[in-house]
Amino acid sequence: MSLIMLVGIIVVVLAVILYPCYVNVIKARNSLLEAKSGIDVQFKKRYDLIPNILTIASKFMEHEKEIFTKITELRSQAMNSSAGSNEALECNAKLDGLLSQLKVSMENYPTLKSDATMVQAMQTYNEVEEHIAAARRFYNSALTQLNNAVMIFPSSLFKGCVADVLGSKYYECEEAAKASINAGDYLK
Amino acid sequence: MKKLTESEFTEFFDKNIAPQINEFEGKRKNLLKKLNWITGITALVLVALFLFTQTSSSFFWEIGIVIVAIIIGGVFCSNYRNALKTTFYPKLFGQLELNYSNSYNSISHGRSQIRTICDASRIFYRYDNIDVDDVITGDYNGLPISVYDSKISYETGSGKHRHTVVPFNGIFIGTKINKKLNCETVIKMEKNFSNLIKTGTGMSVSVGAGVQISFGAGSNGMEVEKYRTGNINATKKERVQLEDVEFEKVFEVYSEDQVEGRYLLTPSFMNRLLEYKNKKHYGIELFFSNRLNSQENTFMFIHNNKDNFELPIFKKIEKDSFYNLIKEIYDALEIIDALKLEQDIGL
Numbered sequence A: 001m002s003l004i005m006l007v008g009i010i011v012v013v014l015a016v017i018l019y020p021c022y023v024n025v026i027k028a029r030n031s032l033l034e035a036k037s038g039i040d041v042q043f044k045k046r047y048d049l050i051p052n053i054l055t056i057a058s059k060f061m062e063h064e065k066e067i068f069t070k071i072t073e074l075r076s077q078a079m080n081s082s083a084g085s086n087e088a089l090e091c092n093a094k095l096d097g098l099l100s101q102l103k104v105s106m107e108n109y110p111t112l113k114s115d116a117t118m119v120q121a122m123q124t125y126n127e128v129e130e131h132i133a134a135a136r137r138f139y140n141s142a143l144t145q146l147n148n149a150v151m152i153f154p155s156s157l158f159k160g161c162v163a164d165v166l167g168s169k170y171y172e173c174e175e176a177a178k179a180s181i182n183a184g185d186y187l188k
Numbered sequence B: 001m002k003k004l005t006e007s008e009f010t011e012f013f014d015k016n017i018a019p020q021i022n023e024f025e026g027k028r029k030n031l032l033k034k035l036n037w038i039t040g041i042t043a044l045v046l047v048a049l050f051l052f053t054q055t056s057s058s059f060f061w062e063i064g065i066v067i068v069a070i071i072i073g074g075v076f077c078s079n080y081r082n083a084l085k086t087t088f089y090p091k092l093f094g095q096l097e098l099n100y101s102n103s104y105n106s107i108s109h110g111r112s113q114i115r116t117i118c119d120a121s122r123i124f125y126r127y128d129n130i131d132v133d134d135v136i137t138g139d140y141n142g143l144p145i146s147v148y149d150s151k152i153s154y155e156t157g158s159g160k161h162r163h164t165v166v167p168f169n170g171i172f173i174g175t176k177i178n179k180k181l182n183c184e185t186v187i188k189m190e191k192n193f194s195n196l197i198k199t200g201t202g203m204s205v206s207v208g209a210g211v212q213i214s215f216g217a218g219s220n221g222m223e224v225e226k227y228r229t230g231n232i233n234a235t236k237k238e239r240v241q242l243e244d245v246e247f248e249k250v251f252e253v254y255s256e257d258q259v260e261g262r263y264l265l266t267p268s269f270m271n272r273l274l275e276y277k278n279k280k281h282y283g284i285e286l287f288f289s290n291r292l293n294s295q296e297n298t299f300m301f302i303h304n305n306k307d308n309f310e311l312p313i314f315k316k317i318e319k320d321s322f323y324n325l326i327k328e329i330y331d332a333l334e335i336i337d338a339l340k341l342e343q344d345i346g347l
Helices: A003-060 A062-080 A086-106 A110-114 A114-150 A155-162 B006-054 B056-096 B106-119 B245-250 B258-264 B269-278 B320-339
Strands: B098-101 B129-140 B143-156 B163-177 B186-188 B193-201 B202-206 B211-215 B237-241 B251-255 B283-288 B298-303
Touching: A003 A062, A003 A110, A003 A114, A003 A155, A003 B258, A062 A086, A086 B211, A110 A114, A114 A155, A114 B258, A155 B129, B006 B056, B006 B320, B056 B129, B056 B320, B098 B237, B106 B129, B106 B143, B106 B163, B106 B283, B143 B320, B163 B320, B186 B258, B237 B258, B245 B251, B245 B269, B251 B258, B269 B283, B269 B320, B298 B320
Parallel strands: none
Antiparallel strands: B098 B129, B129 B143, B143 B163, B163 B298, B186 B251, B186 B283, B193 B202, B202 B211, B237 B251, B283 B298
16 A cells, blocks of 8 residues: 555545534534624613613602612613623623612512503513523533533644634622522511 | 312212213113124134135135224224213313313314424424324413323334334323513423333333334234434424433423523423423423414423323223313323413523
């Protein structure tokens, strides 16, 4: 067997083994990008919904102006920062906390809670939040697949092809959300 | 649907059902007499054929006679069952504020609905024959429900190897989940799913969507078919890999949208579905769709592998037989409670 033929066979065998690995890594990368953009789509829905909620709530909650201002500022900041950037993620994490705080404050305003437009707005808000949670779970799952792909040989050989997304972090809840809940605070 | 306590049921039974039972007991005894006559005459003819004919075609005559006897017996049984159902079931299910029907129109509608769902979901590899026996409709916890006792089957193989495969035998439920859907999602049993079912004199194992291993009185050993599942990918659905390892061992999820798949399958929903599966030991397959022209958007195939909502023929009909029917419908609808489909709490 000539050397050329031997080299040819080795090249073909390597291609047959390595090409699926390459495909796998690229698919994982694209899936991660899709998941990331999925979160942005859901955040966009949230940004669109916030002004409606604030407009309705401000009619009833005159003493909560401070929280409204903070939410509005963070919303503009998040909208102006580039999608998927660390700044946008940070702003959204803060928005999570403030919106939850606003929801709790609403409990003190029975007329607001029973207002038909508010009920509808809150239903939509809850749905958007559920979609955000689902999009984050998709992102974490896609990131796990990518990490597995780039850590396991032989697909790890193609690590360089996905350098742009390497080092992405998992979504984790904020420290404040991890704290244990005191039911007494809600049952006053 | 209204739930009846045992004492409420007894009161209803004594007033509305018991007076007509004696009439049906007479009919049942007549049916048994007819079946005895058919068996006796068939046996005599077979013996006569065996003794007085020596031709090679006599074997086929014997088989033909047995088939004819089974068909005649089946027609008698079916007429009796229909009369029983038409007389008692609308009253019984009406008491639960549900509608019962086994009319041609309802059954055709049931069949076509199941076929539409099979086409859209591709949960099953093949679904040539769809049988629907009983149709129960109404409301449960404020949700619309359609419950069909149904069986899906198809013929495969040729010559001596021709046999029937039953990918589904159980209860089909159409209802509504209180979530806004934008696309289609399928939850199907993992490919190694299997459960024992009894068919006729033999026994067969129905393995997931489309495989059947049978061993029984007539078969020499086992017959195993290659695992076959419907081509879900053809419906543009992609596998959704979920984080719950235990859930992933039992179910496979496919959706047109990865986010919507997870929006439906929250961690607690997965937990509830798994708990239900482990408690009942039934296979369950679900299909969510916003595209079907129906007020229902959630469709469930519960593989309980039995002929549901039937009263016994070979023993006297008693109060317990009717109470068992009520328990069967409670049992079927327990999945709606278990999955909390009527709630939208975001969990």
